[in-house]
Amino acid sequence: MIRVHSYESLGTYDGPGIRLVVFLQGCNFRCLYCANPDTIDAKGESKETTPEEIVRMAVSQKPFFGKKGGITFSGGEPTFQAKALVPLFRQLKEAGIHICVDTNGGIWNKDVEELFTLADLVLLDVKEFNNERHQALTSRSNEQTLKTAAWLEEHGKPFWLRYVLVPGYSFFQEDIEALGQHFQHYQMIQRVEILPYHTLGVHKYEAMNLEYKLKDVKQNTPEQLEEARKLFQQFFKTVYIN
Template sequence: MLRVHSFESLGTYDGPGIRLVAFLQGCNFKCLYCANADTIELKGGNKTSVEEIVGMAENQRPFFGKKGGLTFSGGEPLVQAKQLLPVVKALKEKGFHICIDTNGSILNDDVKEVLQYTDIVLLDIKHINKEQHQLLTGKGNEKTFAFVEYLSEIQKPIWLRYVLVPGYSDATEHLHQLGEHFKAFENIEKIEIQPYHELGAHKYEHLGWEYKLKGVKANTDEQLNAAHDILSNYFKEVVIN
């Protein structure tokens, strides 16, 4: 049984086409800007069976068209890789397109098997700089880099995603370093710039946690366009979500 925080129908930002998005419970990072802070703790969520998820997918199949399908997000879906495996297996047997939205910090046998049934990995790169990554997430970024290497070995398509946090992850030098590091990976199809927002701040307060990015303003169009221009030097496609 999967611990599911919530579902979103008709999603258009989490992979190609129109998608059913399952936000799973539990995450091994604690990002300062997390929009779903109530998914961080593994306890909680609703225990959901393979049959329930396949049934929802079948009901929504008419909306998916040729490109759509299911996306497993979170939280960090690969925290529950063992429980996720029978779900993606059953969905793939029914011909559904599957995306996994992950921070790429977990790579074990269960994760490798889940990836066999995954069409696209939406890989959240938090920061190219190790110290800044530690500041933003509480963890280093070495495991994420190793995960990218593995995805390259098995030639699994990647869409990189990068949250542009003013004063934290928008420095020109770091954006160039990000591009330099990933430009050689042929399986990276594009990078999506995710604008920073404070939509998760109230969840921190509800949980009794301090929201440490108070006062950080949303990106200006100028900031987003500047990042877009830099990253366009390195990637086939750059999108501002």
């Protein structure tokens, strides 16, 4: 059984084309800006769902996907439930559904490896390149995330590099340039996405009686986003602001 938090039909932000987005329960990171704090707990208010139910939903929406679309697993952190997802991914492959995994890359085991092998595309969220700042932002190291990226490159698995631009936390010229230098020769990175920092999930913290620790952080200005784009474009051809 798979613990599903929620679904989004006709999604256009999490992978190519039009997609069914499945938000899964449970996460190993504790990002200060998390927009889905209700998905962090391993159980939460999720619903136990069979792989067959998700396959049925994906197949029923297949006419809307077109040539590029498909299903994206987000969260939470999908690899948190890798063992349960492997049989589902196999069924989706048999049904001809394009599979994306939106991941922080911070979990690694045999099930995660098989999951990435079955996926068509990985959306890899690199929260910060400087490990100390990464730990301040997520309470976790970025060491495994970088190892995951290296595995994707080595095994010829296409991925998108995603970076949330948080003023004062992940918006540092030297860190973005260090990230660019590290990844600039990767052949499997299809595109780089800058994700603007937003506060759309703040109401969830209030509902859960949790403190939102970045309440003094302002959302990106157009000038900041353009500055970040130029920094990334020193190293990558395809840089988008999502």
